[in-house]
Amino acid sequence: MRILVVASTLPAGQRLKVALGHEGLMVDTVALDEDPGAVAAQTGPYDAILIEAAGLTPGVIGGIRAVARQRLGVPTVVLVAAATPESEAEALDAGADDVLMAPMAITTLVVRLRALQRRMLGHLSAWITIGNTTLDQANLALTVDGRDVRITRREFDVLEMLFLRRGSLVTKADFLQRLYGSDEGPDSRTLDVFICKVRRKLAAAGAAEFIRTAWGRGYMAEEPPPAAIAAARARFAEGHLRRPNRLTSPAKAWAEAA
DNA sequence: CCCGATCACGCGATATGTCT
DNA sequence: AGACATATCGCGTGATCGGG
Known part of the structure; x- marks a missing residue:
């Protein structure tokens, strides 16, 4: 997840960048008075924009408007230490998708950013299923027909x-x-x-292939037809029947190979 | 012929084991 | 318990093959 932090002060922006970086987010920072809207449009794409400030001053509201004017289609979250119901309403009317109160646990902030991004892309929960594969955004986990698939952070x-x-x-x-x-x-x-590693792990776990290659452009996830899901499950079941019921120890394998 | 898929390998970080 | 050595893991890149 890549986000743009619009900070009221340089140290505050730096602190957020480090903290969010530890949570695995890619963070760019820009000062509130540096035309955040234009910066967001130029250096994007971003998954969310986080505006940090002490309070909802006219300058902050202006920043929210500047970002909203760019129509980037990404959630804009405002993190402030203090706000009145009136100023909060003004921020939301100006284009903010949420107003959060600082101090806030960084993990909570990340969860909220993810939730907003998800909703903006039309997903209702942290569990997204394609074919017989489910991505669990909350636990950074992947399952195929309920079975855990071990994947790395990058994957x-x-x-x-x-x-x-x-x-x-x-x-x-x-x-x-x-x-x-x-x-x-x-x-x-x-x-x-x-992509290759992920495809192999998914296939080994009995997942129906859903990653389509767009030659020269990129990749796309598509719902596989029911027949493909049934075939993938059958292949997995067959593989399990063939698999030996007991793992061979390395020493035994070497002895057998010799 | 270009681009994607795959394998092999090196590097750095981290986990685990062993010795003092 | 702490220091050091070794093993393992994850990531990124080079090389090669095959398909569009």
């Missing part, structure tokens, strides 16, 4: 982008910018390798 991030935007093309540029930020990221082949 989860790649899948999360596909799940959240199911049915839509996710370009390689989108992947790399959201996973690594605006700075020089790794080669786009790195993404291909993650």
Whole structure:
């Protein structure tokens, strides 16, 4: 998840960047008086915009309006230390999607940002299912027909982008910018390798293939037909019948190979 | 011929084991 | 218990093959 923090002061922005970074988010910061709307439009795409301030001053409301004017289609959250019901309403009317009260646990803030992003993309809960595969955003977990599939953080991030935007093309540029930020990221082949690894793990777990390759553009998650799900389940069941009921110890395997 | 898929490998970080 | 060595894991990249 890549977010833009619009901060009232440099230290506050830096603190949020570090804290959110520890939660696995990619964070860019911009000062409130540096035209955050234009910056968001230029350096995006972002998954959310977080405006941090002590209170809902006219300057902050102006910042919210500047971001809203860009029609970026991403949730805008305001984190303030104090607000009156009137100023809160003004912030929401100006284009904020939520007004949160500081201090707030960073984990709670991340959960709220994820929830808003999810809703903006049309998902009702933290569990998103495609075919017989379910992505659990709350626990950073993946299951196939209820079975856990062990995946790494990066693999989860790649899948999360596909799940959240199911049915839509996710370009390689989108992947790399959201996973690594605006700075020089790794080669786009790195993404291909993650897709390959994820596909293999999913297939081994009995998942119906749902990642479609858009040649020269990117990848897309699509609901597989029921027949594909049934076939994947059958392959998995067959594989389990063939599998030996007891693991061979390395020493025994070497002895047998010799 | 270009681009995606896959394998192999190196590097760095972290976990685990062993010795003092 | 602390220091050090070793193993394991995750990530990124190079090389190669095959398909569009």
